[in-house]
Amino acid sequence: MIVGFENRSVRLLIWLLTAVAIIVVYLPPVYLLGISFNPELQPGLPAIGDMSLKWYAELANERGLLAALRESLLIATAATVVSVVAALAASLAYLELGRLRNIWFLVVLLPMFVPGIVQGLALSVILNRWQVVPFWGTVALGHLLWTLPFAFIVILTSMVTIKKSYLLAAADLGASWRQRVVHIVLPLIVPGLVGGVIFSFLLSLNEFARSSYLVGRQNTLPLVMFGKMNSGATPTIYALSGSIFFASILAVGGFMYLSARRSRKSAGG
Numbered sequence: 001m002i003v004g005f006e007n008r009s010v011r012l013l014i015w016l017l018t019a020v021a022i023i024v025v026y027l028p029p030v031y032l033l034g035i036s037f038n039p040e041l042q043p044g045l046p047a048i049g050d051m052s053l054k055w056y057a058e059l060a061n062e063r064g065l066l067a068a069l070r071e072s073l074l075i076a077t078a079a080t081v082v083s084v085v086a087a088l089a090a091s092l093a094y095l096e097l098g099r100l101r102n103i104w105f106l107v108v109l110l111p112m113f114v115p116g117i118v119q120g121l122a123l124s125v126i127l128n129r130w131q132v133v134p135f136w137g138t139v140a141l142g143h144l145l146w147t148l149p150f151a152f153i154v155i156l157t158s159m160v161t162i163k164k165s166y167l168l169a170a171a172d173l174g175a176s177w178r179q180r181v182v183h184i185v186l187p188l189i190v191p192g193l194v195g196g197v198i199f200s201f202l203l204s205l206n207e208f209a210r211s212s213y214l215v216g217r218q219n220t221l222p223l224v225m226f227g228k229m230n231s232g233a234t235p236t237i238y239a240l241s242g243s244i245f246f247a248s249i250l251a252v253g254g255f256m257y258l259s260a261r262r263s264r265k266s267a268g269g
Helices: 002-035 054-061 063-096 101-113 116-129 136-161 164-172 177-188 190-206 209-214 221-231 235-268
Strands: none
Touching (some): 002 235, 063 101, 063 136, 063 190, 063 221, 063 235, 116 136, 116 209, 136 177, 136 190, 136 209, 164 177, 190 235, 209 221
């Protein structure tokens, strides 16, 4: 009885700590989403009858914010495409390596542990030496160092579903390396590829430190929002933040749904 009571107490403590962590993480963005429907009622949240889409509609008139959003979307798209392709190649190389796997894994992940301000400053110094004028491509290059390791982890994790026997059987039947990758590996890691795209895009879209060193004439969205918050936030800032938060939830939710559906199909098959 005493052991059972202790087990229940431990489980209760774990669930309590988990609930507190979730509240701490999600409460600020959820609160921001709530006040975006009526910022005038701060610090309180608007009731259902007080909610309005007024400031969401006003976003169409915020040329500075929209220009920064377009810049960030362009950068995030470029960084995502390159990082996912590079992460896929790095993951395939990991499968082919033997004793050097661990070293290769650490080499690909190393940029994740370098502070963003150090990466941004280092790239800025090098590009200035090469007389490269800062533009959206220089920012995307800095973001690539941040997004690539995460995309690599997500894609590599999805490769756990690939059994070596599948590849060996295909090789015995005469399939080339390219055919094994195209017809076996890629179909099995679709959720990992989608996850790599989502995480890379969101990480790039929200990146601040590296962007501040590498940005050109047009600031990215995080830089513009930071400047507007310091000079006095307008209600459209909350509306834009709410839109991005909601879109992020939909993207991650779509990834989780795709992964769960894929898992059910695999279990059924």
